[in-house]
Amino acid sequence: MERESGSGAQVWILAETDYRFGAGELRIVVSSVDWSQPHVLDGESWYDVRGTEVTADGRVIGPRQTMVKASRLNGARKRPD
Template sequence: MSTFDESDYLFGTGPLRMIVDSVDWSRPRLHDGETWYDVHGIEIAEDGRVIGPRWTTVKAAACRFTRPA
């Protein structure tokens, strides 16, 4: 599971907890002078409940996933 600070993802408030399924490495976006990627996964509430599918955009510096070669 990954947790993103509010400043590391777009369109939400507070920390975002999710199980990341995929990152669209092929389409980096530039926002506020930084690189961001579209991320898809399952959002998880703080108490562990599954909220459901979630698409978001995450700052590259916060993407701590292995990028395929």
């Protein structure tokens, strides 16, 4: 997963193998990750992610909900203060 910063919003770029369900690379501005209910699929943990899908040039496609591999969310989890 890569991250890009544009006009203040951080865009996560996910490879097709790092999220479910869709085809091709996904660009998403993440608004939330549901850390409370991981899904285990094929021996890996996945988390529900909500956000806004955007194009490579920053145009908004619309709301998006998907599942993302836990291994691709490293560092994204909020740490307690």
